[in-house]
Amino acid sequence: MEKQLIKDFEKSFKNSNLDSEKINLKKEFLNKFIKEGLPGKNLENWKFSDLSKIIKTEIGDLSFYNDISSPNKIDPSIYLKGMEHNSIVFINGRVEKINLKFEEIDKVEISEDFQSDKTSLDINSLVNLNSAFAEKNFLLTVKENYSFKKPLVVYHYTNKKIKSQNLNLRLNFELEKNTSLKLIDVLDDFSEKNFINTFYSFKLNEDAILKNYKLDIKNNSNIKYSFTNFEQEKNSLSETFILSSGSDFNKNEINCNLNGNYSSAFVNGILSLNKKKHHEIRTNVNHLTESTKSYQLIKSVLENNARAVYQGKIFVSSDAQKTDGYQLSKAILLEDTTEFNAKPELEIYADDVKCSHGSASGSLNENSIFYIMSRGLNYKQAKELLINGFLLDVINKITDEDVKNLIKTMIGIKE
């Protein structure tokens, strides 16, 4: 793989207009990745899902060179209907279109060559891979006291042109004081057997509110990894919702640093899997100062050889008194071939805190099914009703009504 990496790296940046300093930095990240390699079972964070093995068996040899010289045509049918929104469209890893037509131009700024801090990016080998190959490093800044009027939808679209490729996408967001942004990620894949590696970074200043909804619904055989980093200042709020169901493999990692007082983070997720799919959510919420709050709720429904993993960690530093941390993961295993693994972790160094976690997994409650069936529904309907109720609990945590309804129709839940 090493030769391939170096060859593809040179090919990618041969005609690039980046200055030599930036290329050298990218090279540094490349070398770091070459040294560490793809993560495998020997790493604690990958204990339940061995990525190097999965890529080897599912994809085989990866190509890291992504031809982005020619533009792709955007099929208008990909756009979400029934909701006015701004959009950023990625096709096969190339930014095709940025459309912020509902917003005031001077309140939003997009810079293409954002240079993020070198040390803060050395998070893990996959982020290093991303740093090395990501073509553009966008930074979207929301200016002080401005709230986005309409949601911003980022389309991650891939078509059949690519196969056995590694795509690296990267977006940075900075929300200045007293701003708000609703961000929806739609993963829309027509390609097969690719490894898509996404890195998001959010900086939330005082009183900023960010809501991020990640939707992976369409069935596809791609392998996905996404790392999201939050830095939260005083009184800021982040809400993340992950709907993980479409890809063959998807691992979402969220690292959240609550740096300012009264900042809070909410992470909710649904893993609805079938057909040998393997999805994982790993969270790391760091309470670093007083009076911060975090809440996590992850629910899984598994059938037909599917595997789900939830690894959640709440860290409370010794300065973070009055922390309120909560974590709950539940799973329904519909068949014997399925598997649910959880590692809910607490690491606490302050005494005046309220932290708890819970995890439960099992089958559908036969008594409940019997109760519903005795009222005239058949077995299938009863099962559906129970599962819908189980998942609705998470969906109701979504604070944005429009998005909530959108997601409900997407997965066909009626109330």
Add this chain to the structure above:
Amino acid sequence: MKTESSQNSREKEIEKLKKYKYGFSTDIENIKAPKGLNEEVIRFISNIKKEPKWLLDWRLKAYQRLKVLKEPNWQKPKYPKINYQDLYYYSAPKSFKEKPKSLDELDPKLLETYKKLGIPLQEQKRLNNIAVDAVFDSVSVATTFKDKLTEKGIIFCSISEAIQKHPELVRKYLGSVIPLTDHFFATLNSAVFTDGSFVYVPPGVRCPMELSTYFRINASDTGQFERTLIIADKGSYVSYLEGCTAPMRDENQLHAANVELIALDDAEIKYSTVQNWYPGDKDGKGGIYNFVTKRGLCKGKNSKISWTQVETGSAITWKYPSCILKGDNSIGEFYSIAITNNHQKADTGTKMIHLGKNTKSKIISKGISAGFSDMTYRGLVDISKKADNSRNYTQCDSLLMGNKCGAHTVPYIKNKNSGSNLAHEATTSKISEEQLHYCQQRGLNSEEAVGLIVNGFCKEVLQQLPMEFAVEAQKLVGISLEGSVG
């Protein structure tokens, strides 16, 4: 209002209590194996214990394996590198070269030591009904109530004696739960284990009394590597207690024991530990490294193994008493209180491996950390594909006192069977001001109030202990936290 003198006397009392009660050492001449770890030492140990050849071969095999194994490093408490060549692997009181035939032949100094510890070896003076096997440094000193047990066919003796008298049982079961190749410290133990207890309860027998072992490390620079093997044959029941102390020394001492339990069809084993090894002084100097491997195998149908532990001592405690639930309908239980104060560190928990159908497990863990200490609950619940209709319930609560200590929970939960149900919950909190205020209002001082609340917090676990131990454990809980509030 308190007068000054009463305050002074109270302080003195606290000072006295804070001191480790079992910190004395006994001046007894010892026979030691040469320092260091090599084949010679293993042969020396095997030879002095007159072991059969198969056991020596077994030990040597473990030693060969040890050479390629690395010390694990995933645990939370880190410790300075141990120089395994700088330890004595065998230390025995000199008067023991020929094992005494009866209690009258025991070195009076030893008897005195056990008297100080509160272990009544002389049967006639005993009031309560517990058979004791006392292990001093490396060898088993005396076993009481032997006759009464023999009547029922129960074998309760030191493992060295069992190797001589019941080699077929030892050979069959030794290493069957913790294999030779398991992990570094278990393998080290297999290579150099010196003594420990052996229990065999024949089919259908309900052991009429509590069996108990008392471990004491006396000599300096020694590691204690004891090995305990308990076999409960079909339909039998046994309750086993274990207590430990060590003198106060500035250097750290290693204690790496292996405990294997085997429960056959319909058998039940209840294993209780009150661990009070020397925890080091208040600055974290000295103390025992307690790296113990404890594992139980529910081999037969409807068998049950229950672990109860109160961990208050040791500089570092690192152990996970586990249950392998192989037989259908078998039950595993784990009740634990771990208290860390000053600079103590504990990384403890359990593993429940569900293999058989309708297996059940229950984990109740209570962690209390104070001072500069660190407490970790680390546990695994693994429900395999074939373990239909299995149940697990886990509850781990932590209590923190002060913001210099830490409390961590690291559970691994694996479920591969849709017919099984798993529930896990954990909370971390501190003693609420309201509770303290309420108690103080009713005339308790702050330390008494904390003691009361903590005992309430631990009640679920303390209830599981046999009567005699429960009282001791309750006192220990109070003493361990002395001086941590206010």
